[in-house]
Amino acid sequence: MTAHFDTIIIGGGLLGCATAWMIAREGGRVLLLERDQINQHASGSNAGSLHFQLEYRMIEGGLDKARKAAEAMPLHLDAAELWADLPRLTAEPIVVKQTGGLMIAETADQVRLLEQKTEIERAWGLDNRMIDRAGIERIAPYLSDRVIAAAHCTTEGKADARTAGPAFARAALAAGAHIRTRSEVRALSRRGRGWSVVAGSDESPQTLQADTVVIAAGVWTTRMGQMMGADLPTIPLALMMTVTQRMAPLIGHLVQHAGGRLSLKQALDGNILIGGGWPARLLRDAEGTPDFDAKPQLEASSLAGNARIAMGVLPRLAGVPALRSWVGTTTITPDQLPLVGPVPGCPGAFVATGGSAFTLGPSFAQALAALVAGRQPLTDLRSFDPARYAKG
């Protein structure tokens, strides 16, 4: 049996579901294929930060690398606007709180780094401003007095990672998209002016046809590229997060640190979510290929390190029981910039992934929907062109 669609989207995370919704509401006949369940992987296991200022991983390598990473700022600015509108546009109860974010400094060096960083960000149009100790006492009295300054970005915040992806999936269905879960893609090949996609179980795979294909497959991006004969280099990063028992409302901001791996925020239910990029151990086979079907393993040193930096800036955390720690695997690229655009050498195939894909998911989806429709995306995507790796 074969079936024909305008667009087949590979991957049922936040990005794939948002893209399916955006294409379907423009009238496109869309099929989304998900190997497991909607929101099962990175989209549902990240901590739900909406961070628009440069993250610690982008500034720890020095200012030149920070300037390079800042080339993604237009996507961050798009995301800041898109997230605010998504609950209304999807008519779904997506929990989005843009109550501001703070990247904090405890030393003079960190303050200087933040000052240089905010200058770069403001040149790109992000409203991120330094506040001093008095400012911190005024808007974030919950922070330790070791915090001497912070970069305050008013549009940052959080969204509920547990419910955002499924909300986009429901919006996509309501707009007429088709969704198949437990449908792993097994082969991709050019056929006429479009694509032939083999998906489903080993026993009863199905061949589907589409004019265009969108790869929204996170850690599986490189493998999908290989099926098409394209080089889409990605690096999987297994990370750890922790959630505490509920507390009365205390933290209104997303809190990050200029001198270490930390993200801190309080969920609507009162639990404190602690993360910031502490590594977990990705399981690999004998050849070193990561096994994405196996859960990465928690590292005790990460658990301790994350707790230490969190308690250092939020003393109230000491004595609050952690409910659980978990791991998820994010996808970054060799140059830390997102991968968004046409798949090189594969007409009608488009891809998006690469770092901060929860925060940037709506921006990626908007760009993909434009590319699929043959429109010029509103944002200049040249820095994110997947072909940059083929050239090198």
Added chain:
Amino acid sequence: MANFHRLPVARGRPVRFTFEGAPVDSFAGETLATALLAAQVGAFGHTREGNPRLPFCNMGTCFDCAVQVDGRGLVRACLTDVVEGMVVNMQEIK
């Protein structure tokens, strides 16, 4: 509302404790969750919206039965035996 009752089998010696200040009668060997359910307690805690929660998994995983015992928080009632005189309360959010 919960509607649990004890099966007619031999029980241990009587054990009395309090939940939210009210005395609860139970038997040695029962878990706190068993004793509270048999006493028709309708909520072990509440959600953010104020909806009642009762034990869900009864095997230590879901934390929906977590209560405060003798001042200690996050005690799973389904994994905790009743003890004479224990003071049990719903969890406070501090």
